Amino acid sequence: xxxxxxxxxxxxxxxxxxxxxxxxxxxxxxGHEASxxxxxxxxxxxxxxxKDIDSADVVIIAADIKVNGRERFSGKKIIEVPTNxxxxxxxxxxxxxEESII
Numbered sequence: 001x002x003x004x005x006x007x008x009x010x011x012x013x014x015x016x017x018x019x020x021x022x023x024x025x026x027x028x029x030x031g032h033e034a035s036x037x038x039x040x041x042x043x044x045x046x047x048x049x050x051k052d053i054d055s056a057d058v059v060i061i062a063a064d065i066k067v068n069g070r071e072r073f074s075g076k077k078i079i080e081v082p083t084n085x086x087x088x089x090x091x092x093x094x095x096x097x098e099e100s101i102i
Contacts, residue, residue, distance in 0.1 A: 001032045001101060004048050005060035006067045008039040009083045016040045019062045019086035026090035030098070036060075039067055048072070058101055060093075062086035077101065 005023060009015035020036045027034035035052050038045045050072065053059075059078045061067060062085065079100075085093055 003034040004056040008063040015083040022090040
């Protein structure tokens with residue numbers, strides 16, 4: 001499965017980057033391809049290309065704040081969770097994701 005997403009916490013520092021890493025590592029460990037953009041104090045990093053978005057099966061938004069650019073995901077299945085879910089329970093998140101998509 002191809003996954004794209006955004007990670008963003010209220011401060012835009014620690015949880016944003018930890019959530020991104022957990023999502024990427026869990027996706028890889030479970031045999032999925034993932035690209036995760038971060039939004040925070042440093043601005044947008046690892047910006048998703050429209051090509052990646054178009055080819056994605058699902059979008060994960062792990063955020064505690066309003067994220068910018070949601071319109072890019074029009075027509076895609078979007079899963080929204082707080083960053084702490086991505087940080088503390090990434091495997092459970094992916095299990096539910098796989099059940100709903102596959």
